[in-house]
Each structure stands twice: as structure tokens, then as C-alpha cells.
Amino acid sequence: MRAIYILCARQLKRYVRSPARIVGSLGQPIVFLLALGFGLGATFAKAGAGNYFNFVTPGIVAMGIMFTAVFSGIEIIWDRQFGFLKETLVAPVSRLEIVLGRVLGGAIVAMIQGCAVFIVCLIFGFRLEHWAMLPVALVFMFLISLLFTSIGTAIGSVLQDMQGFPLVMNFLVMPLFFFSDALFPMNGLPKALSAALHLNPVTYGVDGLRGALGHAFAFNIATDLGVLVVLSAILLSIGSYLFSKIQL
């Protein structure tokens, strides 16, 4: 337990100490929020679908979380490169403790980043219907963080160097974000796209977040929670397994 705590605390310390990273990570979501949120608002309203800015906010929050979380997980590669990974691997603690500490730390960092994005959305005009539902939203934010930190950890355990990083971002994280319900509603889509959305865990995460933040659920809260919990558990197991196989 001590090892999990200390490694988790290390991630948080590193995050808090690099304001450049915090601000830098806000850039992309803010651009999406402003360009799409205000750009598509009129068309969306004309189609009778309501306030697009309010609709897209949960998607943008999820985006901020996904990118930070995958990067937190993939940081294993940096630690391998700068050597700190060795220090943990020769310590008398199990690999499982190390990986749990890392994933938990990474997930908390991603969640804080998600909260930062959410605050930006509030500043630019997002209206939260029921403040009492905020804890539910936080649960969904944490689950998305956990899922994507686990994915990043699994990938970071396998990749030897950072060369594969753009591959991961462009062929995994970007498609997962765009082929979800983050930017557009689920109804009236072509069959193939609709199928892709249903297979994408991000869809359930965004739906849960959207529901908690005052919109209607496309699925329901139990389905959203269930999918995220089960997938997070599976990916955390895969990540732990791959991490345990690292040899120096």
C-alpha cells in the first residue's frame, strides 16, 4: 500500500510542478470548444436539437481527459528512458503495486485536467442544470481517466521508445474520440457509424457524463457505468500483465 501511495503521490507532484503542461493540455480542448461550440451552435439550434455548446461540453471534457490519461500511462516510456523505471523495478515491491500506483496517479491527474477543462466550459457559458449531479459526473470522469490511463500503461509497457507515440495518438486516441458521441448526437447516423459508436467505450463515457451534466441519457446510467467499469477492469489487468513482463 505504501508503494502505491508514494508512486501515486509522485505523479501528482510532477503534474502540479509543470504548469506549462497543465496549460498546454488545455489548448486543444479549448480550440474545439470555441470553434465547434460556437461555430455549429446556430445550425444545431435550427435543426431543433437545442444548445450545441451545452451538448458538446461533456465531449470536450472527455477529450481533455483522454489525451492526458493516455499520456500519463505512456509516461512509462519516459521513465524507462530517464532511468527512473529501473529504480522502481529493483525495489522490493511487486510489479502490481507499482502499476497500481502509476495508474491511480495518472488517472487522478487526468481527472484534475478534466475538471480544469470543465471549469473553462463553465466560464464560456456552459449551464449546469443540477449541481447535485456533479458527483456522478466526477465518477464518470474518473472512470474515463482510469480506462485511458490503463490503455496508455498497456501501450507504454510494450513500446520501446517514443517513435510509436504519434501512431497511438492518430490511430487509436483520435478515432476513439471522433467515432463517439462526443461531437454529435447518436440518432439518424449511417448504420456503420452507428455500429462504431456502439462499440466505442468513449460513447458510454460521454453519455454518462452528458446525462450527469443535465442532458438526457442515450443509454442509461447503469449501462454506461457497467461498460466503463468492466472495460477499465479488463484494461487495467492487461496493463498490469504487460507491465509485469517488462525486462530491462
Place this chain on the structure above:
Amino acid sequence: MSDMIVVQDLVKNYGDFCAVNHISFTVTAGKIFGFLGPNGAGKTTTIKMLTTVLEPTSGKILVNGHDPTRDQKQVRRSFGIVFQDPSLDDELTAAENMDLHGALYAVPKSERVKRTQELLELVGLFDRRNDFVKQYSGGMKRRLEVARALLHRPKVLFLDEPTIGLDPQTRNHIWGYINLLSKEHSVTVFFTTHYMEEADRVADDVAVIDHGKIVAEGTPASLKESTKCATLEDAFIALTGHAIRDEEASATDRMRMMGRAWRGSGRR
């Protein structure tokens, strides 16, 4: 005297390539043991197997009486290590690096604070304990790593080329601490180096490894005598030949280059 490290018939193959080829040696408790060899001879591979981070293909190892493939935790508690490459967290301070190490090794908090002060004073970094490691020079980092490796009071200290790239002052300091530890705290020391003159000065016993095989072992004096050479460096050349060895750049080396470029741009 008991044996701190026992290696019998140890083999490590990477596919067809045999990095370590049936080596055997023992390191007596309390002694300073120099493990010498040209680049790519199998030194680091051997250290990795001794320190539980690499599985041997075959053979038997005992470190402080424990088998690194089976009793990993006991072995890990028994040794401290200074790797060839730095293994500090640059974004933390020296004191935080020490504290993190102590926590990983289950050293109680009050004891951690006390030993951190003692050890940082020993290596002359106590005044800089609250500075970030990224502000440290190469020599300071190495001294910090030596201090950190001792925090959990290991029985044996592994040093993989501890003085590479350091100025003579720092090298002398580091060997000074190591001598002190060995003589006053009876820590067994296992080190590798390319500086034969250093090995000659500090090692009680040495073994020379080349192409994965041990080609000579004994005291520095006995090696010089058997090869009829005046210095250990000449004895080393006599044993391992004049050919220059090329070592493949590891993925880590390549990535370190990339890392500099990437980090600079502040990419997430």
C-alpha cells in the same frame, strides 16, 4: 568468510547470441570486487541477472543466500545499485528522491529522515537537498545515487561504471565513500569499470570477462604477475586483446536523443 554472491554456470542467450556463457565466480562478504571487461563483454547483462531484472537462461545465482529468480524480494532488500545510466526522478528534489526510495524499501519515516541527512552529508549534497535533481551536474547525480543506494542499508552494493564521465575529484570522492563503506560498514561492493588504474587501487579481487566468458580472476597483483605486466591495464589488454569492441546502441540511447528534441518542444 562467507560468500555474498555465488554464481555457478550462468548463461544468458538472446536468440542465437550468447551474452553470458557459462560463467562461475564468488564474491566474499565484505570485499570490494571488480568485474572488468571490454564493451559488450557481458558485464551489465550479468549485473541485471544478479539484481532480478533479467531472467537467466540457465545457471544458479545466490545473492546474500537468496536466489534472484525465486526470492526476488529478499534479494532486492539485500542490495543497493547504482546503474550505468542515471535512474533518478529529475522532477523531484534530492531529498524527495531519497524519501521515495526509503518508502519503496519500507524504511520507517523517522529513520528515512535521519539516514537521508547522514548520507547526503556523506556525499556532500545536504545543502542542496531541496534542489531539483534536473539542476544537478552529472557528478552530483552520481553521488546522490550512491547515497540513495545505501539508504536501506544493503548488504551488497552494485556499481555499474560508477565513475564514468566524472572529473578526477568526483571519482576520488566516490571511491573514498566506497572504501569507507567497505572497511567501516562491511558492505560488499561489486563494481564494473573501464578505468583499470581505479580497479587496481580499490579492488580486493577482480574477474575479467570477455565475449561472455571469464578469462581471468584473482587479486589485481596476481593478474599482473600471471601476465607479467607492470599495470593492470596492460594485464587487461594482454588478456582481452587489442581489438576495439562495438556495442549496439540500445533503444534507450536512441530514445534519449529523441527525448531531448521532444521535451524541448513542450509537447504533451
